[in-house]
Amino acid sequence: MTEAKAERLLASSARGGGNVLETEFQGGRLVDVRIWYRDAEGALKPTRKGLAVRREEFGAFVELVQEALAELE
8 A cells, every 4th residue: 555645744733633734645735634643652643533635625625614614603
């Protein structure tokens, strides 16, 4: 399995656990929103909990999430 290459940290949760990274996978640029944990040695590792969206579609995804949040309020 080919792994994604993390290139740039875009945001990190102040409460811990969540990170937003810009990554490259199979030649495509992605925005990866994922929960992370520390292993026994203290290294930061990604979990399977998260999603990756193509960079060019990320703006539309954010708008969709904002609409959903407005419905929840």
